[in-house]
Amino acid sequence: MRTSAAPKSNRGSLSDHAYETLRHRLIMLDIAPGDAINEATLSDELDVGRTPIREALKRLESDHLVVSFPRRGTFASNVDLTDLSTISEMREVLEPIAARKAAANLEATRREEFTAMISQLRELGTDVGQRTLMEHDLSVHRLIYGSVDNPHLTETLVRLDDLATRIWCLVIPRMPDLIGHIREHIDLLEAIVEGDEEAVAELAADHVRDFDRTLRAALR
Structure with a gap:
């Protein structure tokens, strides 16, 4: 059974993997503008814990590829x-x-x-x-x-x-x-x-x- 968080020694590489995978999907619009980002689904799909997913999403928010709203969640940013x-x-x-x-x-x-x-x-x-x-x-x-x-x-x-x-x-x-x-x-x-x-x-x-x-x- 997969644990919800990776050991600290592997967390960076898992976060990088999640970041690169999600970034590519976002820039190619495989994740459409405005789509909700489901952490649990991504965790299962990429076979990584929630922590690397969250770390990746923080970086993607800095890249203006996702946007987070309190109590609403994280979404792919709109294309302006x-x-x-x-x-x-x-x-x-x-x-x-x-x-x-x-x-x-x-x-x-x-x-x-x-x-x-x-x-x-x-x-x-x-x-x-x-x-x-x-x-x-x-x-x-x-x-x-x-x-x-x-x-x-x-x-x-x-x-x-x-x-x-x-x-x-x-x-x-x-x-x-x-x-x-x-x-x-x-x-x-x-x-x-x-x-x-x-x-x-x-x-x-x-x-x-x-x-x-x-x-x-x-x-x-």
Whole structure:
């Protein structure tokens, strides 16, 4: 019989597991905006105690992905489409900085990961589903953020990308060329591998601006 709380030595890893799993579901809208978060159900489903679930939910509330109300419970936060402009404003500044840092600090092992990602993107066919394309987009951005030697910048960009992805998931059926948007990453990743800091900064900013324009067109 599973106990309701993990030993202290394992609690951190269990909380991290719960956090990563729930965060992904929230940003991909597998947990829809406004849905109630049931701790008991999640505890059984993820096979962890209530304490790691609560710890994960506290972190997700700081990420603005869930919201808690006294005596009512915890819910997936609503997606505010008006946030797009402020999110894009910050990403247009920070994404080029991250891309520059990735290009300047790319180590051999990480270079192999970038090369493998480029190959994956080149192999994407027109028959690939929207969900798969979205997963690739997340993987590309996480790869870049993970190559930045600045944890504060990484944390901020992950949070902004999560919020942008939730907006994207709402309008994705109205996007005409999703695979084209995903393939835009190829030039950016190649420039990072080549260490071309000027090019990566420009490409990263252009990508954010194109993302913003595309979403605004879909929202009309």
